[in-house]
Amino acid sequence: MKSVTRSLRILEAVAQHQPVTVGELTKLFGLPKSTVQRTLVTLNEAGWLRANRKDTTRWEIGARVLAVRPAALQGSSLFAAAREPMIRLRDAVNETIHLSVPDALQCMVVVDRVDCTHAVRTFHAIGDTSPLHATATGRAVLAHLPQADVEELLERGLERFNEDTPTDAEQLRAELRKVRADGYSVNRNQYRPDVCAVAAAILDEAGTPLATVAVSMPDSRYDATRLPELGRLVAETAQEIAGRRDGA
Incomplete structure (x- = not known):
């Protein structure tokens, strides 16, 4: 359940601060960069997040949230x-x-x-x-x-x-x-x-x-x-x- 809670918190943070970088999220949550990156990739694969089209190092809300x-x-x-x-x-x-x-x-x-x-x-x-x-x-x-x-x-x-x-x-x-x-x-x-x-x-x-x-x-x-x-x-x-x- 910890991983689910972490994923939801990161999703909420992206929604609040988008477009946001892995480094910014790492500082915000005090988590290892690898953990944040892995969570972002998982949420991206599920359609909840996507890379910003003008700056692919930044993340933003994806189509699934709109759905x-x-x-x-x-x-x-x-x-x-x-x-x-x-x-x-x-x-x-x-x-x-x-x-x-x-x-x-x-x-x-x-x-x-x-x-x-x-x-x-x-x-x-x-x-x-x-x-x-x-x-x-x-x-x-x-x-x-x-x-x-x-x-x-x-x-x-x-x-x-x-x-x-x-x-x-x-x-x-x-x-x-x-x-x-x-x-x-x-x-x-x-x-x-x-x-x-x-x-x-x-x-x-x-x-x-x-x-x-x-x-x-x-x-x-x-x-x-x-x-x-x-x-x-x-x-x-x-x-x-x-x-x-x-x-x-």
Whole structure:
């Protein structure tokens, strides 16, 4: 149990002081450097921690923490601002609506969902993660990030999930330009088969993407002629959430 307690204390310390080095944690806890390093590696392998992308000698919170935090998020201004607009959007289109937040350039994390009434519908578990380049939610965020961040993602390589996944750098850049022009992003089977979505970014006052709201549906109900309507509704919902959050 001592090792579990130590791991939790180190996890809490990283959350408080991130990005933090092994040396800083060693001084904080008075533990051998090897013990701290071993704990960090274990937490990294489990997804709780990750190396900072700009300075790999420093550690920060990873995607797994985001995946288990939705209950805590319920008291946040974002969650509170998003809930009612998401319900109204669901009522307008009768498709699944989900709220996702970015974990840096690592992934998108689903933090809330409002289900539709269809017997056949898409399902996104709270805490589900997905890649930025292959999803509507991810590209809605990427379209509003600095170009340097986009290029960093491209340098890592774009994983192919099926034949429709955008894996060419210029193809992705073109899609992001379209997202900025349209105000919303579209995914048709580019990540999960038979799953489509239309998403828009929720921006803060400086234009930084905090989250996304998306309409998700099976491919059998995807109708390209409805895209302008769905895109408008999703974009308006994102703007309403941003406004409600700013006024909170």
